[in-house]
Amino acid sequence: MNRHSDLAIEAEGLVKVFGRTRAVDGVDLAVRTGGVFGFLGPNGAGKTTTIRMLATLLRPDGGRARVLGHDVVREADAVRGRVSLTGQFASVDEDLTGLENLVLLARLFGYRRAGARARAGELLDAFGLVEAAGRQVRTYSGGMRRRIDIAAGIVVTPDLMFLDEPTAGLDPRSRNQVWDIVRALVDQGTSVLLTTQYLDEADQLADRVAVIDHGRVIAEGTPGELKASVGSGALHVRLRDPGRRTEAERLLAGALGVPVRRGPDPAALSARTFDSARAARALSELSDAGIAVDQFALGRPSLDEVFLALTGRPAEAGEAVREEEAA
Amino acid sequence: MTTTSPRPVAGTDERLRAALAPRTRPERPGPLAASLVFGWRALLKIKHVPEQLFDVTAFPVIFLLMFTYLFGGALSGSTSEYLQYVLPGILVMTVTMITMYTGMTLNADVSRGVFDRFRSLPVWRPAVLAGALLGDAVRYTLASMIVVVLGVLLGFRPEGGVVGVLLAVALLVVFSYSLSWIWTTLGLSLRTPNSVVNVSMMIMFPATFLTNIFVDPETMPWWLNAFVSVNPVTHLVTAVRGLMHGTVTAAQVGWVFLACGVLVAVFAPLAMYLYGGKE
Numbered sequence: 368m369n370r371h372s373d374l375a376i377e378a379e380g381l382v383k384v385f386g387r388t389r390a391v392d393g394v395d396l397a398v399r400t401g402g403v404f405g406f407l408g409p410n411g412a413g414k415t416t417t418i419r420m421l422a423t424l425l426r427p428d429g430g431r432a433r434v435l436g437h438d439v440v441r442e443a444d445a446v447r448g449r450v451s452l453t454g455q456f457a458s459v460d461e462d463l464t465g466l467e468n469l470v471l472l473a474r475l476f477g478y479r480r481a482g483a484r485a486r487a488g489e490l491l492d493a494f495g496l497v498e499a500a501g502r503q504v505r506t507y508s509g510g511m512r513r514r515i516d517i518a519a520g521i522v523v524t525p526d527l528m529f530l531d532e533p534t535a536g537l538d539p540r541s542r543n544q545v546w547d548i549v550r551a552l553v554d555q556g557t558s559v560l561l562t563t564q565y566l567d568e569a570d571q572l573a574d575r576v577a578v579i580d581h582g583r584v585i586a587e588g589t590p591g592e593l594k595a596s597v598g599s600g601a602l603h604v605r606l607r608d609p610g611r612r613t614e615a616e617r618l619l620a621g622a623l624g625v626p627v628r629r630g631p632d633p634a635a636l637s638a639r640t641f642d643s644a645r646a647a648r649a650l651s652e653l654s655d656a657g658i659a660v661d662q663f664a665l666g667r668p669s670l671d672e673v674f675l676a677l678t679g680r681p682a683e684a685g686e687a688v689r690e691e692e693a694a
Numbered sequence: 695m696t697t698t699s700p701r702p703v704a705g706t707d708e709r710l711r712a713a714l715a716p717r718t719r720p721e722r723p724g725p726l727a728a729s730l731v732f733g734w735r736a737l738l739k740i741k742h743v744p745e746q747l748f749d750v751t752a753f754p755v756i757f758l759l760m761f762t763y764l765f766g767g768a769l770s771g772s773t774s775e776y777l778q779y780v781l782p783g784i785l786v787m788t789v790t791m792i793t794m795y796t797g798m799t800l801n802a803d804v805s806r807g808v809f810d811r812f813r814s815l816p817v818w819r820p821a822v823l824a825g826a827l828l829g830d831a832v833r834y835t836l837a838s839m840i841v842v843v844l845g846v847l848l849g850f851r852p853e854g855g856v857v858g859v860l861l862a863v864a865l866l867v868v869f870s871y872s873l874s875w876i877w878t879t880l881g882l883s884l885r886t887p888n889s890v891v892n893v894s895m896m897i898m899f900p901a902t903f904l905t906n907i908f909v910d911p912e913t914m915p916w917w918l919n920a921f922v923s924v925n926p927v928t929h930l931v932t933a934v935r936g937l938m939h940g941t942v943t944a945a946q947v948g949w950v951f952l953a954c955g956v957l958v959a960v961f962a963p964l965a966m967y968l969y970g971g972k973e
Contacts, residue, residue: 419810444816447814447815448816450814451814452810458806458808458810459808460739461806462738462743463735467738471734471738472811474723474731475817476719477719477722477723478720479720482720490713492709493709493712493713493714494710503742521714547710548710554711
């Protein structure tokens with residue numbers, strides 16, 4: 368195709384203005400084919416508007432974008448033939464049954480009557496929706512609804528799939544099912560651009576992440592790189608005997624080589640470190656000295672912290688540090 | 695990674711992978727095939743939400759009974775004589791009134807996100823709109839049947855016979871189809887289904903009442919008469935009446951086709967423009 372053929376998406380200075388608001392204010396993106404690219408930001412950051420432009424539903428007011436090598440404005444039809452869009456703004460018809468929705472889309476893709484029914488049946492089976500096939504989609508639960516939405520997006524397996532907040536409002540079990548579907552899609556060779564407000568989700572699925580705020584990309588990298596950019600994780604220790612905290616503080620500081628902080632809890636200590644080997648040594652020194660430890664945890668910085676560090680405000684109310692390894 | 699997701703059901707994963715595997719795509723459907731698929735969707739919606747036929751069935755019955763027996767005696771001396779005059783008009787009124795729902799349903803599709811799914815597909819773009827209108831044509835025909843059958847039961851005797859009635863209904867459906875492009879344009883440009891209904895009402899009330907449906911325009915003041923005689927609905931009523939009673943002239947039908955042509959020429963491109971570059 369051309370020298371950029373390894374790029375699924377390349378956008379330069381994309382702009383979209385609604386009235387006086389610059390919803391998207393110069394977004395640059397380079398997304399490789401394969402894997403999941405996470406598009407992360409709070410509500411109203413411009414995620415959905417960017418996706419709608421990339422999926423040819425909105426005309427950009429400025430900048431250029433190519434999707435799978437095709438210009439989204441001049442070659443919109445070629446783009447539409449290879450991508451699919453699923454999410455809050457591209458849904459199925461609630462009045463129709465799950466089966467009818469999939470047959471409808473299959474026929475629009477050019478399947479004949481029997482072929483369309485067969486393909487719809489195959490998808491319903493794969494997504495665990497066989498029993499609900501004959502029910503109107505408006506009666507579906509949140510998780511079923513999201514699965515039928517995604518199934519509708521892969522009636523013909525796309526080369527690039529835009530998933531707009533696919534797990535918003537789902538319970539953990541349904542969320543895991545959606546994640547499994549996304550992983551299966553990627554395994555089969557589809558590139559996925561996923562927007563989310565859940566930092567945890569980007570952490571779980573995405574190979575690379577762009578953080579968007581006020582219509583601009585403010586950071587990009589692997590989840591690991593983003594975390595590293597805000598510094599290390601932390602070792603949290605809770606002693607059985609608060610009276611020995613000073614002694615423990617000295618031992619830990621020596622073993623870790625970093626300052627140790629006292630928590631508001633009189634038995635708690637914490638130190639910023641990402642070195643698990645040193646943390647393990649420090650803990651064994653405590654036990655050698657006969658200082659009993661009730662619990663400890665080595666927490667890696669979460670993407671919440673990343674977001675806070677980048678924007679100066681939290682992405683959402685939630686846990687600040689996910690305890691990765693708790694004893 | 696701490697969260698290893700449990701497999702929902704044994705075997706699902708394999709089926710999922712199998713379902714994702716085919717990357718071949720069938721040949722794209724042509725414009726007509728795509729429009730018919732969208733027309734099929736409109737019929738499915740009638741099947742699942744039969745309430746939407748309420749206006750199609752109740753409106754004509756209420757209008758016909760109400761106007762015939764309320765005004766008939768006063769305007770024509772007898773209700774049965776008035777029925778011969780008013781029925782074609784009532785038919786036009788009910789069917790043109792229900793065209794408004796095109797805009798409302800379309801707007802609901804847009805706000806629910808169904809539209810974006812269709813717009814993201816590689817199909818002939820006007821197919822979504824053309825298909826929806828195709829489904830509407832079925833509703834118009836149904837409403838027409840109800841009016842005519844009820845009218846015949848009440849004593850309506852069309853001199854144009856069965857052929858005249860069928861031609862009248864066909865002409866009416868063509869006009870309604872053309873008129874629907876106005877509501878399609880409104881449905882794509884206004885924010886909520888409610889505002890679509892309100893604006894449509896503001897257009898349709900004067901457009902249907904200020905006509906020759908109920909009384910001869912000769913009895914009106916000159917300025918109203920002037921408006922009524924250029925109102926395309928008046929020309930439609932004249933032609934439908936003419937077809938039903940066998941007194942139609944080519945000019946009467948010609949005016950209706952002219953109006954249809956103008957409506958489609960102005961509003962279809964406008965609707966397509968709004969559809970293509972929405973926002």
